[in-house]
Amino acid sequence: MHSPQFTAEPSSNGTVERDFTAGDVPGLRSPASGADRAPLTFDVIIAGCGPTGAMLAAELRLHDVRVLVVEKETEPKSFVRIVGLHVRSLELMAMRGLLDRVLQHGRQRPAGGFFAAIPKPAPEGLDSAHAYLLGIPQPVIERLLEEHAIELGAQVLRDRAVAGFEQDDEGVTVELSGGERLRSRYLVGCDGARSTVRKLLGVGFPGEPSRTDTLMGEMKVGVPREEVAAKVAEIGKTHRPFWLRPFGEEVYSVVVPAAGVSDRAEPPTLEDFKQRLRTIAGTDFGVHSPRWLSRFGDATRLAERYRVGRVLLAGDAAHIHPPIGGQGLNLGVQDAFNLGWKLAAQIRGWAPETLLDTYQAERHPVAEDVLDNTRAQVQLLSAEPGPQAVRRLLTELMDFDEVNRHLIEKITAIGIRYDFGEGPDLLGRRLRDIDVRQGHLYGLLHRGRGLLLDRTERLTAGGWSDRVDHLADPTAVLDVPCVLLRPDGHVAWIGDDQQDLDDHLSRWFGKPSG
Numbered sequence: 001m002h003s004p005q006f007t008a009e010p011s012s013n014g015t016v017e018r019d020f021t022a023g024d025v026p027g028l029r030s031p032a033s034g035a036d037r038a039p040l041t042f043d044v045i046i047a048g049c050g051p052t053g054a055m056l057a058a059e060l061r062l063h064d065v066r067v068l069v070v071e072k073e074t075e076p077k078s079f080v081r082i083v084g085l086h087v088r089s090l091e092l093m094a095m096r097g098l099l100d101r102v103l104q105h106g107r108q109r110p111a112g113g114f115f116a117a118i119p120k121p122a123p124e125g126l127d128s129a130h131a132y133l134l135g136i137p138q139p140v141i142e143r144l145l146e147e148h149a150i151e152l153g154a155q156v157l158r159d160r161a162v163a164g165f166e167q168d169d170e171g172v173t174v175e176l177s178g179g180e181r182l183r184s185r186y187l188v189g190c191d192g193a194r195s196t197v198r199k200l201l202g203v204g205f206p207g208e209p210s211r212t213d214t215l216m217g218e219m220k221v222g223v224p225r226e227e228v229a230a231k232v233a234e235i236g237k238t239h240r241p242f243w244l245r246p247f248g249e250e251v252y253s254v255v256v257p258a259a260g261v262s263d264r265a266e267p268p269t270l271e272d273f274k275q276r277l278r279t280i281a282g283t284d285f286g287v288h289s290p291r292w293l294s295r296f297g298d299a300t301r302l303a304e305r306y307r308v309g310r311v312l313l314a315g316d317a318a319h320i321h322p323p324i325g326g327q328g329l330n331l332g333v334q335d336a337f338n339l340g341w342k343l344a345a346q347i348r349g350w351a352p353e354t355l356l357d358t359y360q361a362e363r364h365p366v367a368e369d370v371l372d373n374t375r376a377q378v379q380l381l382s383a384e385p386g387p388q389a390v391r392r393l394l395t396e397l398m399d400f401d402e403v404n405r406h407l408i409e410k411i412t413a414i415g416i417r418y419d420f421g422e423g424p425d426l427l428g429r430r431l432r433d434i435d436v437r438q439g440h441l442y443g444l445l446h447r448g449r450g451l452l453l454d455r456t457e458r459l460t461a462g463g464w465s466d467r468v469d470h471l472a473d474p475t476a477v478l479d480v481p482c483v484l485l486r487p488d489g490h491v492a493w494i495g496d497d498q499q500d501l502d503d504h505l506s507r508w509f510g511k512p513s514g
């Protein structure tokens with residue numbers, strides 16, 4: 001992959017004095033006009049092409065928003081965090097026609113056993129057509145989401161970082177690491193835990209700093225497999241996290257507590273791994289030939305705000321927590337799914353006045369809850385006698401179906417209910433993938449539009465038909481007469497009265513057209 005070469009001279013104060021045009025960037029064409037010399041302006045610039053940034057780009061493209069994703073790395077990440085896509089994320093994939101693609105690359109596993117690794121199976125009849133976990137390496141899910149965004153028309157500029165920005169009433173001027181200045185109407189920081197965008201915005205990131213670091217990598221071992229397995233079983237009882245798991249023919253995935261907290265920008269060395277293995281297991285297993293080595297911490301932090309004017313934050317840029325229960329990527333992708341259609345509506349000009357602010361109102365409490373459940377899980381994984389006693393008690397309590405169900409609905413994010421005001425329990429929740437006359441409900445949501453699912457066959461989405469589809473289907477497996485779904489699949493209205501429906505269409509989809 002080649003990196004873009006820019007030719008403009010920086011001025012004496014280091015800034016570039018002219019607007020860059022598409023012709024300055026090999027391989028990049030201005031989506032505004034298709035002409036090489038058109039000013040390089042976008043509706044949205046996204047900092048970071050991790051899973052959150054790629055998902056957001058794709059969601060925006062469903063609504064023809066001109067998107068540029070700026071990614072500081074030349075190539076996609078190569079280190080393998082085996083990530084679980086939980087039920088709600090799998091539902092999102094189904095809603096956008098991506099499920100078959102991700103299923104081909106992952107392994108389905110039972111959905112239970114993720115809360116603090118307490119080995120309880122998922123309760124019977126989990127409320128989803130996709131009630132399993134998909135084990136899939138993070139680089140693979142990132143690649144699939146990036147491909148999806150590009151297929152839909154997003155532009156990705158690699159080997160450039162967002163280094164600065166200024167916002168005004170009409171837009172944001174974004175400065176890249178090469179000194180180039182681009183113009184967009186909005187900027188979204190999906191640039192990970194150390195987010196430059198968040199720091200430059202001056203948004204607070206309160207919480208707890210990292211107390212323990214963990215080393216993680218892939219390498220070969222110099223001792224027989226049985227010897228490794230016996231030692232790991234013994235040590236795993238007292239040291240969490242600790243494992244050496246075979247990964248392919250000769251390679252092992254190695255996780256071992258680090259000696260202390262350090263600057264995670266510095267990758268660990270093989271010698272660091274050897275020393276820690278010797279300290280904890282009494283042997284370094286003869287590890288050698290590393291494929292990659294990394295380090296992660298257990299800091300827990302939440303951005304004070306998700307939006308300042310025309311600049312927003314999503315994913316790890318907005319929240320971080322220890323990777324227990326496998327929720328971080330899922331949370332970020334779901335942020336993007338919540339934000340995409342709202343930001344698109346703002347840009348297309350039909351968004352009701354407060355729509356964009358519902359992004360923070362809905363997603364900030366969800367992240368707060370995830371941070372809290374990971375704090376609880378950290379305690380439950382401690383080897384200390386007190387937390388161990390609490391863990392035994394919770395293990396007993398999880399034999400009660402309601403307790404087990406509550407915890408799994410939390411981890412899988414299918415229990416989320418946004419506050420849309422008073423109404424039936426289904427209001428504000430996502431609707432599962434039910435059977436409808438045309439097949440599956442989620443198959444009708446691929447275009448990211450609203451949907452009026454009408455069992456009465458006498459309602460209409462009339463003036464909103466450019467934004468909301470209407471499905472009249474008395475056979476739909478639903479125990480209410482009619483629901484209005486937002487593009488993210490959450491239930492925005494339940495009822496059978498046309499005037500009430502029109503009020504809610506206005507609330508979520510703005511003024512009727514025509």
Ligand SMILES: Cc1cc2nc3c(=O)[nH]c(=O)nc-3n(C[C@H](O)[C@H](O)[C@H](O)COP(=O)(O)OP(=O)(O)OC[C@H]3O[C@@H](n4cnc5c(N)ncnc54)[C@H](O)[C@@H]3O)c2cc1C
Nearest residue numbers: 048050051052072084161162192315316326327328329330
């Ligand atoms: C060991 C481990 C295991 C995990 N397991 C799971 C799991 O099972 N399930 C789960 O859901 N989550 C898991 N996570 C968490 C998950 O990896 C993160 O939550 C996820 O990567 C967040 O995605 P993101 O797109 O928000 O940020 P990132 O993945 O960090 O992506 C940010 C991107 O922005 C780029 N960038 C940074 N700064 C700039 C800049 N200034 N300009 C342009 N680009 C920039 C970066 O290069 C990067 O590509 C795990 C994490 C760890 C450490």
